[in-house]
Amino acid sequence: MDFELSEEQRLLKEAVDGLLSDGYQFTQRKKYMKETGGWSQDIWRRLAEQGLLGLPFAEVDGGFGLGAVEAMIVMDALGKALVLEPYLATVVISGGFLRHGGSAAQRAEHIPPIIDGRKTFAFAQLEKDSRYDLHDVTTSARKRGQSWVIEGKKFVVINGESADTLVVTARTEGAQRDTAGIGVFLVPSNVKGITKETYPTQDGLRAADITFTGVEVGAHAAIGDPNNALLLIERVVDEARTALCAEAVGAMDESLKITVEYLKTRNQFGVPIGSFQSLQHRVADMFVALEQARSMSMFATMAVDFGDGAERAKTVAAAKMQIGMSGKFIGQQSIQLHGGIGMTMEAKIGHYFKRLAMIENTFGDTRYHLRRVSESGVLV
Missing domain, CATH: 1.10.540.10 (Acyl-CoA dehydrogenase/oxidase, N-terminal domain)
Structure with a gap:
């Protein structure tokens, strides 16, 4: 290939x-x-x-x-x-x-x-108790004449503070964890009934907890079938996971380069610490973890257009699992090899570690995707 x-x-x-x-x-x-x-x-x-x-x-x-x-x-x-x-x-x-x-x-x-x-847009999907399950939705969208009325609260909406339009998942019928009865709606961020609590996230981005109180949008606001949008949501989120895998590889690649450069310039006992064999072994392990992540990112990239949604989901889950493991290892080793300076806000390396940690927890952490891979029977 x-x-x-x-x-x-x-x-x-x-x-x-x-x-x-x-x-x-x-x-x-x-x-x-x-x-x-x-x-x-x-x-x-x-x-x-x-x-x-x-x-x-x-x-x-x-x-x-x-x-x-x-x-x-x-x-x-x-x-x-x-x-x-x-x-x-x-x-x-x-x-x-x-x-x-x-x-x-x-x-x-x-x-x-x-x-x-x-x-710009923001995806308002995460709810208080939903964890990583895309079908766990309590925010409601009810018909009122030709309009939809949205009620509920979404958490950690990245770019929710400044987005012009929100893409909101809401339940149109059924119980909280039913796979049917879920819709996706385009909601202007300045419409009446929206309130936001904004804050910075650990990786330097900004997010918002957004409350929808009697928010009314027209019938044209629904994307696709308002009662059966879960397959659409899963497809788009798999694309987002694949994109996050690629972003994580870029962050890991740069983390490794920064760390290697630091080992070349930081002296101890009159020599660069990069000359110590034990540290060279650590860097070699970091490189292996990076290449494992890169290969799985490429695999997910090829799989994102699979016509079979189940096969796509299995592959993306395997990639996200590997990305989580590699990102954690490379991030931790980068910080340790930098020593105390790596923990400061002035050191760039710590910001890469924070971003990798946030990526690992976005749309399913390593344990979540490990369970998905295990249940699918895929060997990785």
């Missing part, structure tokens, strides 16, 4: 790497965290100008019609740079709902402003 990038894909990689190497140094990132919403509007505009916000969308919708490999390339670069901007929430997740389930009218209304950087 050929894992080499095509010429167009190499050019894409060079373009996004070049953009982020110029505009996303660690000191700049700290400044972006203080801007409105916790990320840079200027960087978002530059991502739009380079066409990166339009990569996955069909040409008929104004995009480039590119696939999962191109998404992997971009997410890998975003992981290396510790990018704060809501690419995952807006382009991958919300864009995924529009691509796979949106009507022509919904795509025409929402995709062009995503592509040109005028609108």
